[in-house]
Amino acid sequence: MFCNEIKTSLFLLCYVCKFACCMGQNEDPLPSWNDRQTKQAIVQFINDTTTAGNKDYIIPEDRIAVFDQDGTLWVEQPLYAQFIFAMDTVKSNALKHPEWKHQQPYQAVIERDTDKIKNFTMEDIEKLIAASHSNLSVDEFKDNVQSWLSQALHPRFKKPYTDLIYQPMLEVIQYFKNHGYKVYIVSGGGQDFVRAYAEKIYGIPTQHVIGSAEKVKYEYRDGKPELMKLSEVFFINDKAGKPEAIHLFVGKRPVAAFGNSDGDRQMLEWSQSSNGRSLQLLVHHDDAAHEYQYDTVSKVGTFSQQLMDEAKRNGWNVVSMKEDWKIIFPSDR
Amino acid sequence: MFCNEIKTSLFLLCYVCKFACCMGQNEDPLPSWNDRQTKQAIVQFINDTTTAGNKDYIIPEDRIAVFDQDGTLWVEQPLYAQFIFAMDTVKSNALKHPEWKHQQPYQAVIERDTDKIKNFTMEDIEKLIAASHSNLSVDEFKDNVQSWLSQALHPRFKKPYTDLIYQPMLEVIQYFKNHGYKVYIVSGGGQDFVRAYAEKIYGIPTQHVIGSAEKVKYEYRDGKPELMKLSEVFFINDKAGKPEAIHLFVGKRPVAAFGNSDGDRQMLEWSQSSNGRSLQLLVHHDDAAHEYQYDTVSKVGTFSQQLMDEAKRNGWNVVSMKEDWKIIFPSDR
Numbered sequence: 001m002f003c004n005e006i007k008t009s010l011f012l013l014c015y016v017c018k019f020a021c022c023m024g025q026n027e028d029p030l031p032s033w034n035d036r037q038t039k040q041a042i043v044q045f046i047n048d049t050t051t052a053g054n055k056d057y058i059i060p061e062d063r064i065a066v067f068d069q070d071g072t073l074w075v076e077q078p079l080y081a082q083f084i085f086a087m088d089t090v091k092s093n094a095l096k097h098p099e100w101k102h103q104q105p106y107q108a109v110i111e112r113d114t115d116k117i118k119n120f121t122m123e124d125i126e127k128l129i130a131a132s133h134s135n136l137s138v139d140e141f142k143d144n145v146q147s148w149l150s151q152a153l154h155p156r157f158k159k160p161y162t163d164l165i166y167q168p169m170l171e172v173i174q175y176f177k178n179h180g181y182k183v184y185i186v187s188g189g190g191q192d193f194v195r196a197y198a199e200k201i202y203g204i205p206t207q208h209v210i211g212s213a214e215k216v217k218y219e220y221r222d223g224k225p226e227l228m229k230l231s232e233v234f235f236i237n238d239k240a241g242k243p244e245a246i247h248l249f250v251g252k253r254p255v256a257a258f259g260n261s262d263g264d265r266q267m268l269e270w271s272q273s274s275n276g277r278s279l280q281l282l283v284h285h286d287d288a289a290h291e292y293q294y295d296t297v298s299k300v301g302t303f304s305q306q307l308m309d310e311a312k313r314n315g316w317n318v319v320s321m322k323e324d325w326k327i328i329f330p331s332d333r
Numbered sequence: 334m335f336c337n338e339i340k341t342s343l344f345l346l347c348y349v350c351k352f353a354c355c356m357g358q359n360e361d362p363l364p365s366w367n368d369r370q371t372k373q374a375i376v377q378f379i380n381d382t383t384t385a386g387n388k389d390y391i392i393p394e395d396r397i398a399v400f401d402q403d404g405t406l407w408v409e410q411p412l413y414a415q416f417i418f419a420m421d422t423v424k425s426n427a428l429k430h431p432e433w434k435h436q437q438p439y440q441a442v443i444e445r446d447t448d449k450i451k452n453f454t455m456e457d458i459e460k461l462i463a464a465s466h467s468n469l470s471v472d473e474f475k476d477n478v479q480s481w482l483s484q485a486l487h488p489r490f491k492k493p494y495t496d497l498i499y500q501p502m503l504e505v506i507q508y509f510k511n512h513g514y515k516v517y518i519v520s521g522g523g524q525d526f527v528r529a530y531a532e533k534i535y536g537i538p539t540q541h542v543i544g545s546a547e548k549v550k551y552e553y554r555d556g557k558p559e560l561m562k563l564s565e566v567f568f569i570n571d572k573a574g575k576p577e578a579i580h581l582f583v584g585k586r587p588v589a590a591f592g593n594s595d596g597d598r599q600m601l602e603w604s605q606s607s608n609g610r611s612l613q614l615l616v617h618h619d620d621a622a623h624e625y626q627y628d629t630v631s632k633v634g635t636f637s638q639q640l641m642d643e644a645k646r647n648g649w650n651v652v653s654m655k656e657d658w659k660i661i662f663p664s665d666r
Contacts, residue, residue, distance in 0.1 A: 061538060138580055182540070195584045205394060206584030207515070216580055218573035218599055225599070225606045227580050234581075240551035247471055247549055247560050248567075249582060251528045251539030266551055266558070273558045 029175040032168040032326050032333075038281070038317045039324065042172060045256070045279040050179045056277035058255055060180040065256040066246060066267060067173065069187035069194060069211075071301045072260045072283050073202065075164040077292040078155065080300060082193045083125060085148050087117075089132035097131075106131065129190070130231035133214060137226045138192060145196035159331070162201045167332065168325045169258070169283075173202060176256065184254070186246060187211040188238035188263050192229070210249045212237045238263045243270035254278075260285070261301045268316060280316035282307070287322040290332075362508040365501040365659050365666075371614070371650045372657065375505060378589070378612040383512045389610035391588055393513040398589040399579060399600060400506065402520035402527060402544075404634045405593040405616050406535065408497040410625040411488065413633060415526045416458060418481050420450075422465035430464075439464070462523070463564035466547060470559045471525060478529035492664070495534045500665065501658045502591070502616075506535060509589065517587070519579060520544040521571035521596050525562070543582045545570040571596045576603035587611075593618070594634045601649060613649035615640070620655040623665075 029046075033039040048056040049063070070076035087109045090100070100106035105124035108116035120128075133141065149162055157164055173183050185204055187194050191211030198204045213234040216227045237245045243266050246254060257264070257271035260283040268280040284303060285292050295303045311318050319325070327333060362379075366372040381389040382396070403409035420442045423433070433439035438457035441449035453461075466474065482495055490497055506516050518537055520527050524544030531537045546567040549560045570578045576599050579587060590597070590604035593616040601613040617636060618625050628636045644651050652658070660666060 061532070064540075191581075192584070199394070207397075207582065209584065213581060216577050218576045218603070225576070225602045227576060227603075243551045243558070243560060244549050248524075248546060249540065251524075251542065269558045270551070270560075 063181040068259040086132040134231035242267035396514040401592040467564035575600035
């Protein structure tokens with residue numbers, strides 16, 4: 001009897017607590033967004049899919065949101081951070097590899113031959129990735145990435161790469177998480193690279209980071225188990241590879257998908273292919289003054305006319321960084 | 334001022350609520366376990382790793398526990414359920430494939446030739462898996478598995494396979510989840526097969542099921558995106574493949590690992606290789622009266638003397654199903 005009375009009282013108290021937690025919801029969840037169509041679409045989507053009784057209500061287990069990283073959550077110009085990390089690592093290791101002095105693409109990197117670097121082929125880039133990402137344990141690699149990030153500066157903004165994340169998108173991530181969504185990064189970049197900092201800068205834990213992956217091999221070093229990174233590519237998480245990897249890792253269709261380039265097209269299509277309500281969004285880089293303006297560039301991020309046409313046809317939201325966002329980086333606040 | 338007062342009151346109320354939630358913890362979390370060394374080790378591990386201030390305290394983000402499935406969470410004898418599903422599916426599809434009548438291993442399955450079936454090679458089994466698991470969309474495959482599970486019965490227990498789960502292990506899963514652990518299934522079985530029922534019977538969502546996987550291919554059927562299952566194996570999640578896949582999916586060392594065979598050895602080693610506190614457990618099938626008694630069998634689950642020796646050397650817990658468990662299945666309650 002006593003126990004039941006306590007339970008009833010506590011139920012009421014907890015109800016009050018819950019009510020109190022909801023009070024904060026009247027605050028603007030997306031303060032860095034201008035009150036335009038895209039912001040309204042995001043807020044409407046969250047309201048509709050998380051309000052019990054709404055015809056588009058989505059049960060918590062199915063609330064999966066996926067975000068591309070490079071160009072969607074942080075700056076990808078003038079070159080992917082991971083590629084600069086690879087080149088810096090090759091330069092640092094040059095003394096241990098005297099043969100690199102006379103071998104491309106290593107020679108160009110060591111001599112900072114910008115003309116050659118600009119014209120690197122995918123094969124060149126893969127060689128540099130292999131030289132900087134393999135023959136290391138997964139722990140050693142993580143340490144290397146974190147150490148590099150702690151001192152490398154972006155060439156234009158003169159800030160650490162981890163500062164060059166988009167404040168408006170951080171708000172979207174937090175908004176989705178606050179409403180019971182599981183948030184995943186689905187990046188063409190290296191999974192182990194992104195995992196080295198995603199928890200710290202985005203609040204996204206390693207198990208929610210899906211990226212391109214090299215094979216790893218379980219072995220014993222001095223009797224201790226280690227996972228060693230091999231130079232062999234396991235899968236590339238780009239284009240059709242994105243929905244394929246989402247199925248592998250999550251096993252469910254996402255209902256919200258955020259990207260910024262042709263590499264995200266299939267992921268957005270896949271998120272829209274269920275019968276229920278879903279949200280698609282593409283970040284369009286049109287703010288040269290505060291960030292970059294580009295549609296098609298040779299190495300980094302292509303937003304083709306075909307993608308823009310498909311976005312219009314399918315009702316995907318296209319974010320104008322210039323018009324939709326009040327600020328770009330957290331430090332702009 | 335008013336707002337702050339409300340906040341203070343609510344803080345106190347929430348504190349009371351939290352206290353109330355803890356009250357239930359005095360109940361036995363593992364009622365189907367006899368009070369022997371293994372149960373005590375599990376309870377001690379949870380207490381030590383989740384009590385703030387304890388020298389072995391583990392922060393919530395690092396609380397990762399991994400469970401093998403076949404033979405650890407449900408019955409794997411006389412044959413893996415997935416293999417029986419594959420054979421039943423081949424039988425059902427025989428009319429559509431008249432050529433199978435004269436081709437092994439299909440012919441043996443169609444004719445129920447138990448002698449031949451007993452002697453199937455890995456290659457035979459892979460052919461049957463391919464014939465029953467591929468050229469289907471991921472949604473169609475899930476429907477097939479769920480439909481099969483709803484009517485297939487275990488040959489000895491005459492019950493659905495999904496009833497033949499181990500009650501003591503369900504309690505361990507719940508106990509870990511209640512203490513902030515993320516619980517993953519890490520199975521040699523097919524990932525899409527296990528995902529078709531894991532949420533319903535274990536409360537483990539699809540994104541926490543890691544298993545062997547075939548490749549999938551993103552394509553359009555009547556203009557609609559689909560993920561089609563191919564017959565090509567992507568990776569086998571067994572032995573060294575288990576820690577490799579755990580790294581791929583989770584990106585962190587688990588601190589607790591549960592298995593029952595030589596296929597789980599490396600996963601248990603990997604969970605023990607961090608510097609902090611960890612728990613390892615092997616289920617040993619020694620209860621012929623209520624389940625099965627086996628150490629080494631040709632097709633299903635091998636618990637070698639070498640594994641037993643390693644368990645002793647490394648302080649891994651070995652569960653005697655006969656001595657440690659009061660009951661085996663939920664229906665025994």
